[in-house]
Amino acid sequence: MTAEGRSKLVILGIGDDGTAGLTESARRILAEADLILGPASTLAQVGRVPGRKVILEAEMPAALEQVRASQSASRPVLVCGGDPLFYGVARYLCDRLGKDAFEVVPHVSSMQLAFARVKESWEDAYLTSLASRPIESVIDRIRTAEKAGLFSSDQHQPGKVARALLDHGVDYFRAYVCENLGSPDERVTQAELGELVGMDFSPLNVLILIRKAGGPDQVGRKGGRRLFGNPEDAFAEGRSATGLVTQAEVRAMALAQLDIRPTSVVWDVGAGSGSLAIEAAQLASLGAVYAIEPEAVDVALIRSNAEAFGTANVRAVAGRAPEALADLPDPDAVFIGGLGRQFDPLIEAAYGRLRAGGTLVVNVATLESLSSSYGAMKRLGEPVRVWNVMISRGVEQMETLRFDAIPPSFLLAVTKSGAGRG
Template sequence: MSDEARPKLVILGIGDDGLAGLTEAARRLLAGADVLLGAPSVLEQFDDAPGRKVVLEAEMPGALAQVREALKAQSPVLVCGGDPLFYGVARYLCDRLGKDSFTVVPHVSSMQLAFARVKESWEEAYLTSLAGRPIEAVVDRIRTAEKVGLFSGDDHTPSRLARALLDRGIDYFRAYVCENLGSPDERVTQAELSELIGMDFSPLNVLILVRKPNRPNQASRHGGRRLFGNPDDAFAQSLPSSGLITQAEVRAMALAQLDIRPSSTVWDVGAGSGSLAIEAAQLASLGMVYAIEPEPADFALIQANAEAFGVPNVKAVAGRAPEVLAGLPDPDAVFLGGLGRQFDLLLGEVYKRLHPGGNLVVNVATIEGLYSAYQTLKTLAAPVRVWNVSIARGIEQMDTLRFDAIAPTFLLAVTKQAQTGR
């Protein structure tokens, strides 16, 4: 039998308004179905449909066997809520039985309806489902998001989610709980996270979180501290520069090349929120780290992060390099992560002040910056060690593993030779 002639199962999305919200074409599919699969709450809306009703098992392996059996019928239809390909059953079935076995007819997702009700765009929102997943699986993405759309589960009601977020220091979102969307008893509740605690909502709800204006990302309070390579969310970061922090993996590589000793004096030039300076201070426990940063907002974050990590040997220095460097003691190690237009001059000045045997590490994000830094460093020392750092982090999504790439970056490092003074 050819692919065109082989019977296909239709996965049909419906809204909370049931048959009334379906198009005429969708109604014809239901009327012509000889087998109708779905959850009990869905099937009871179609008692008048002529097809044989099959209650879909809640566990996916059992449901998969039912769908395989239904594919033997002439016109099978599986009915589910909203868009079957948006945190619905369609992706699971297509992955295991092949896309050619199905036709998907979507309805408006309840997530889309929820954002429409609160009049917020969702094109850049972090969207996910917590059904069967712990809050820890998504909390770090929530922490740094501007907007969040969550399908809650039986174990994660809006009240419990609010408590979990507040316990982790995430208190800077306005919350909207959208219940029974498309039904006569539809309701939208706007509240502070603290106000959601103890409130009851329909199981059919979507929780939307919208970050309040001008609120920085808060540092993660869970888990122990690492000596270096702490997760990015362990540091408070300013907006809109969130995501420009030296990534944990790049930070670890840079610290290895800096070869920091317990008594080292370290400069972090262009320190941002101070993530590298703080980890350098943990390594240089008997030394001192100077975090140079011209932006007032980031300067304050360096101090806050240093206090949170308990590293009194980090000194935040307000100002621009190289001018502000004159009053600092000569370093044993220097990290430059925020090069400006005159970085040729800056590299030369920093290298001149570096103690013999010390290491200079530069982080640049562009090809142009890489070329210029490499050419300048070659005139100062040899060899120049260079890395193109491209990293993808594993992300579990539903029952699959995918990888999210972080922005590629470049590291360059040189050692000031003790015997030549260069």
């Protein structure tokens, strides 16, 4: 019983093979339950048990009320497919009713089974469900992945996913569709993406994508592709811009201070070749990043680098700030780098548009720029956080180790007061 005297609900995972695939303790939980909630298809797999069966509502708010009511039973159980905590109902319920109201007994996830069937590790795969998101929101993540595992949905069956990938130029994956895993009619289909288009599959399927050797957009150019902190040579830059890509370590510190969320709107003012904008876009995967740059050659480089990294949510804006900021949506985070001498007007303009709870980060290289930026930011908000970034990188030379210093710089950050972001 919980602290309020209500019964804990056991959330029990069941595979497509029904109770035959359960452990003895899981079968005992079902046998002793006096109330069993679950989708009709899962309840059908439970078989004959003493407990009263109740079909769980498809709409989650209504299902939540059923779960609350079920706690008046002595031994309530909610059955669902696979692992309840892996794109299952358990996280939704725990977030709303508290973890102490439940016990979770997982089964092997169909995603685990799918990767086992194709004999591939899933520890480094991009995994997601298409049940509650559009295909377009995951294409760029798939584009640069080595492996991907997708729970399809009624609206996004494998053929439709394959068509969307091909329409976006992603044609370098070997596909496996794993249907009815654990059931007598289990089937695994291996095909090219083009072959999947028009094919029909059981609604209970997992789509596995494995990158072909030598395919384009291979992860990383040099040293591997990272979410942030990629080495400078991972970004193309023009001859006139050589050395102006923000150093990886400074970039990582700046991104940490910007506190970017998946849906954030970000401005990168003075974007250069777009290194920070691109990494910000990988963090704000459902948001948008505006890379403002006055030099036409660098605007072209931003677009080229964004395409290479598969960050379609980077918007290159040709123009000089603050004038170029006028038509942009208000930001949740702003990074300013590559400044000239007139710091104050730009800092004030960016801070004025910044949403409450958002952060402005400035990167400068000289003491004069530091003094001017610090004064402008201190007038706008308190406290201003400041770092003198002096980093040396270890370099092996023959059998010795030496350290090369990267150009020192200063990083400043200030967070706008207010209610903050949701």
